[in-house]
Amino acid sequence: MLSVQNVDVFINQKEIIHQASFQVPAGAVIGLVGPNGAGKTTIMKTILGLTKFSGSIQIDNQEVTENNHQALQQVGALIEHPAIYPFLTGLQNLELYSQDHQDLQEVVSLVQMESYLNQRAKNYSLGMKQKLGIALALLNKPRLVILDEPMNGLDIEATITIRKVIKQYAQQGTAFLISSHVLSELQKVMTGIVLLNAGQVVMDKTVKEFTQEPQQQYQVLTDNQSQAQELLQKKQIKFSSSGPYLLISHADILSAQTVFYTHNLHLLELAPVKANFEELIVDLLQQQRKMHV
Known part of the structure; x- marks a missing residue:
């Protein structure tokens, strides 16, 4: 039309x-x-x-x-x-x-x-x-x-x-x-x-x-969160915290799982954190600004 x-x-x-x-x-x-x-x-x-x-x-x-x-x-x-x-x-x-x-x-x-x-x-x-x-x-x-x-x-x-x-x-x-x-x-x-x-x-x-764009982050709960944080820092895998959970980006989640597995850390919970519509828009605009800086 x-x-x-x-x-x-x-x-x-x-x-x-x-x-x-x-x-x-x-x-x-x-x-x-x-x-x-x-x-x-x-x-x-x-x-x-x-x-x-x-x-x-x-x-x-x-x-x-x-x-x-x-x-x-x-x-x-x-x-x-x-x-x-x-x-x-x-x-x-x-x-x-x-x-x-x-x-x-x-x-x-x-x-x-x-x-x-x-x-x-x-x-x-x-x-x-x-x-x-x-x-x-x-x-x-x-x-x-x-x-x-x-x-x-x-x-x-x-x-x-x-x-x-x-x-x-x-x-x-x-x-x-x-x-x-x-x-x-x-x-x-x-x-x-x-x-x-x-x-x-x-x-x-x-x-x-x-x-349906890939999820931005995953929330992760292991049987030893302190050790999980130390390992992520050592491997230079970025993360943040939200309550009891570690938040890890979509791009890094596979690497994080490999690190946990090789150090005998067990995943108790792994779930995508679905950003709301406004957050997706804001993230996209921020990415655009970074591209033009």
């Missing part, structure tokens, strides 16, 4: 995006993640034709260009802040963009904003404005939806609601590109991840591929 190929973006003669390439298939929910200043919002704006770029961006096999936005007709978006008219009601804002009244009513029902639909938007809370922005992005059955921090300002109940809506639309074939700093929440809906760092795509994988 979306193809980004070798895209460069310069703003005020500074390169913000460098040779970015990734795909968003129909029905996929792709999380665009990365640290502040990585270029997430810039690349979203670029996909929407709001920023000059070189390279190729295609939406449903149609090229996005500075002068031709035909490809964007089937795209819904929420970037940075909801683009709403404060002196209009929520309903009036939606009617400005809606092409089908029944579709409008369905979207309103899905995002659960009936109770304040006829209030002026200037009186909306942050969460209410955010829901209205998401509703605007979902109007007219878009084939691609781009959401920048969609959970911003939403309470727990609203967050769960929007999560369900995203999954429902994705099951019907709508593609999503979503950025969020709340990785634990994004993880609950996304099927793939594009990691952006310093304007470059450093990873483009499905969630399944990413979470």
Whole structure:
């Protein structure tokens, strides 16, 4: 549904995006993640034709260009802040963009904003404005939806609601590109991840591929932990401690087992320590920084 190929973006003669390439298939929910200043919002704006770029961006096999936005007709978006008219009601804002009244009513029902639909938007809370922005992005059955921090300002109940809506639309074939700093929440809906760092795509994988990377560490318990530590130090095998356990990296665990075996130390417990999603992302970013030091 979306193809980004070798895209460069310069703003005020500074390169913000460098040779970015990734795909968003129909029905996929792709999380665009990365640290502040990585270029997430810039690349979203670029996909929407709001920023000059070189390279190729295609939406449903149609090229996005500075002068031709035909490809964007089937795209819904929420970037940075909801683009709403404060002196209009929520309903009036939606009617400005809606092409089908029944579709409008369905979207309103899905995002659960009936109770304040006829209030002026200037009186909306942050969460209410955010829901209205998401509703605007979902109007007219878009084939691609781009959401920048969609959970911003939403309470727990609203967050769960929007999560369900995203999954429902994705099951019907709508593609999503979503950025969020709340990785634990994004993880609950996304099927793939594009990691952006310093304007470059450093990873483009499905969630399944990413979470099946080799375990970073193993926790080890022997029948003599003091001796185990001494042996590891002597053999210059790195380790750390966590409670009663020794933590040994994936790269060193076989060497450690050999050392224990040759010195008649018995393993009582050996288990992978599964890093959570956020830790995996942080580790990957740290590895990238070391490569560029």
